[in-house]
Amino acid sequence: MPITAPPPGLPRSLDYPDVPVGSILAAAARRYGARTAFAHGERELSFTELYRAACRFANALIAHGIGQGDTVALHLPNCLAYPVAYYGTLLSGATFSPANPLLPPDDLAFQLTDCEAAVVVTYGPLSGTLAAVADRIPARSVIVVSPAEALRDNEAEFEAFHAELPSTRPEVDIDVRTDLAHLAYTGGTTGRSKGVQLPHRNVVVNTLQYVCSQTGARPLLDEHGDVTVEQVGSADEWPTRHGTGVVVNVTPWFHAMGTIAALNAVVLVGTTVVLHERFDPARYIADAERLRVTSIGGAPALYAGLLACPEFATADLSSIRTLGSGAAPMSHEMINALQDRFPGAAIVEGYGLTEVTMVAVTSPAYRSGTRKVGSVGLPAPDTEIKIVSAEGGEDALPAGEQGEVCVRGPQVMTGYRHRPAETAAALVDGWLHTGDIGVLDEDGYLSIVDRKKDMLLYKGYNVFPRELEELLAAHPGVVTAAVVGRPRDDVGELPVAFVVKEPGDGLDADTLLDAVNAQVLPYKRLRELYFVDEIPVSAAGKVLKRELREQLS
Structure with missing residues (x-):
C-alpha cells in the first residue's frame, strides 16, 4: 500500500547499534x-x-x-x-x-x-x-x-x-x-x-524509532561507542533542536509511554524535564508559561484537564511547537480544540502498547507532514502493520476494512513471562495480535476504532463504543464520556454511557440520548445514560472500563 514519504534525507529504515540501554x-x-x-x-x-x-x-x-x-x-x-x-x-x-x-x-x-x-x-x-x-x-x-x-x-x-x-x-x-x-x-x-x-535491544530500538521519526534524526555512535542521534532534519520542519527542549512531565515513568518517551527519549535528545508529582492544570499551565516549554505530552485526560482550565485560554504558550498524545485515542472534538489553540503546532498522536516496548505508529511530527484527524499516523521506522479479521485469521484485509491490528517489527516483545500459551496466541510468525480494532486507509494511516475486548455484540452486530463516545464528546456541555455494555441474555449487550458534563450545565440525559441516537443505526443506539463526576482512568490515562461495568452489576 502507498505510504507517505518522509522529508528528504530521512530513511524509513534505521541502523540500530547493538548497545545496552x-x-x-x-x-x-x-x-x-x-x-x-x-x-x-x-x-x-x-x-x-x-x-x-x-x-x-x-x-x-x-x-x-x-x-x-x-x-x-x-x-x-x-x-x-x-x-x-x-x-x-x-x-x-x-x-x-x-x-x-x-x-x-x-x-x-x-x-x-x-x-x-x-x-x-x-x-x-x-x-x-x-x-x-x-x-x-x-x-x-x-x-x-x-x-x-x-x-x-x-x-x-x-x-x-x-x-x-x-x-x-x-x-x-x-x-x-x-x-x-x-x-x-x-x-x-x-x-x-x-x-x-x-x-536491551528492544528499548534502544524503540527509543531511536521514536526520537528519529519525531525530531528528524538518525542514530550514530559517539567516539566512545555509545549511542546518540544527529538531527539532520531542518529547523523549518523540526523547530525544537536537540539540547534546547524543555517540558513539564506528569506521565508516570512506570508506564511504557513514560519509560520510553518521557525518560529515555528526552535523555537521548538533551531535553530538560521539570517533574510535577501530580497533575494540577493551573500549576501545569503556569510552569509551562514560565519555563517556555517547547512541547506538551500526555494522555487525553491531561488535555481534557487543560482545556477545562480557564488559564489555558489566556496563558502565553507560544513557545510550544508540538503536542503529543498516547495511551488512549483523542476525540475529534479535542483535537480540533487544540488545533484552534495552537494553530502553528503539530498535534501528534501515537499508538503503541507495552508489548511493542512503547510505540508502533505515530503521526508525522514535521511541520509539513500530513496529520489526519482521527488517525494515529504511520508505522514507525522498520515497523509493519496489517489488519486481520477480528474473528481470527492471518490474512491481511484490504484498506478501509476494520479488523484486528497486528504489528511486526524489532520492538515487539520476546513474549510474556511464564505464559507460553498466551505468548503463542499473541505472537504468530512475528506478528503481534494487539487486541485493538483498527483500519488502514489507502495512504497507510492507521485509525484505532476500539479495543477488541471492548467491542459490544448486540443481536450479532458489532457495536464499537468509541463511535458513540465521539458523538457524546461532540455534544455541547459534555466534558468526557465512556460507553460499556450491559449483558442481557436475549440480545447480547446493551450500550450504556457514562458522561461527565460541564459544571453547572443543565444538560438533560434524555436530550443527550436522543441527540446521539439520531445519528446512528438502530442496533448501535445507547440504551442508558448516567451522569457521573468522573470517569475512572488508570495512572497512564486509560479508561478503566472494567470498573464501569462493575457499576452496572
Whole structure:
C-alpha cells in the first residue's frame, strides 16, 4: 500500500547499534554535561550528575550481589531518584521492572512475585504497603527513597545505599538481544497483568524509532561507542533542536509511554524535564508559561484537564511547537480544540502498547507532514502493520476494512513471562495480535476504532463504543464520556454511557440520548445514560472500563 514519504534525507529504515540501554545516558552525559536533565521542586540533576549517580547505584547493586539474571523493581512515583535507579539497574546488568506505586497490596505482591524481584526500590510514604506483603514476596532487600519512618531490618536509605561507591561505569558484558532490560507489566485494565519481556535491544530500538521519526534524526555512535542521534532534519520542519527542549512531565515513568518517551527519549535528545508529582492544570499551565516549554505530552485526560482550565485560554504558550498524545485515542472534538489553540503546532498522536516496548505508529511530527484527524499516523521506522479479521485469521484485509491490528517489527516483545500459551496466541510468525480494532486507509494511516475486548455484540452486530463516545464528546456541555455494555441474555449487550458534563450545565440525559441516537443505526443506539463526576482512568490515562461495568452489576 502507498505510504507517505518522509522529508528528504530521512530513511524509513534505521541502523540500530547493538548497545545496552545504559549507553543512552553515557552518551548524553558527555554531550549535554552540565545542562539540567531533571528538576523537581528546588532540586536539579544535570546530565553529568545523573550519569555519575546511576553508575554509583549500579556499582552498589553489584557490590550487594545483584546483577545479570536479577530483577530490580521500582515501586516509585516520578522523582529524581527514579532515573538514577532506572539507569543504575540497567548499567548493573539487572532487569528493571516498574510497579505502579498505587497498586493494591494483593496486586503488588502478585507482580513482585511474578517478576521475582530481588530488590525493591520504594518511596517512604508507600513503604507500608510493601511491608504489608513482605512475607509474600521474594525480595532480599528494600531500598527506600525519602523514608517516612525508621528503617526495617532489610531496608536501606536510597542515598546512603550508593553514596560511597565509584561513579564510573561498571564493566558488564550484556547480550543486548537476550538479556532483559525491562520486565514490564501490562496495564491490567481487562484482567490480571502479564509480564512483558523486553531485551536491551528492544528499548534502544524503540527509543531511536521514536526520537528519529519525531525530531528528524538518525542514530550514530559517539567516539566512545555509545549511542546518540544527529538531527539532520531542518529547523523549518523540526523547530525544537536537540539540547534546547524543555517540558513539564506528569506521565508516570512506570508506564511504557513514560519509560520510553518521557525518560529515555528526552535523555537521548538533551531535553530538560521539570517533574510535577501530580497533575494540577493551573500549576501545569503556569510552569509551562514560565519555563517556555517547547512541547506538551500526555494522555487525553491531561488535555481534557487543560482545556477545562480557564488559564489555558489566556496563558502565553507560544513557545510550544508540538503536542503529543498516547495511551488512549483523542476525540475529534479535542483535537480540533487544540488545533484552534495552537494553530502553528503539530498535534501528534501515537499508538503503541507495552508489548511493542512503547510505540508502533505515530503521526508525522514535521511541520509539513500530513496529520489526519482521527488517525494515529504511520508505522514507525522498520515497523509493519496489517489488519486481520477480528474473528481470527492471518490474512491481511484490504484498506478501509476494520479488523484486528497486528504489528511486526524489532520492538515487539520476546513474549510474556511464564505464559507460553498466551505468548503463542499473541505472537504468530512475528506478528503481534494487539487486541485493538483498527483500519488502514489507502495512504497507510492507521485509525484505532476500539479495543477488541471492548467491542459490544448486540443481536450479532458489532457495536464499537468509541463511535458513540465521539458523538457524546461532540455534544455541547459534555466534558468526557465512556460507553460499556450491559449483558442481557436475549440480545447480547446493551450500550450504556457514562458522561461527565460541564459544571453547572443543565444538560438533560434524555436530550443527550436522543441527540446521539439520531445519528446512528438502530442496533448501535445507547440504551442508558448516567451522569457521573468522573470517569475512572488508570495512572497512564486509560479508561478503566472494567470498573464501569462493575457499576452496572
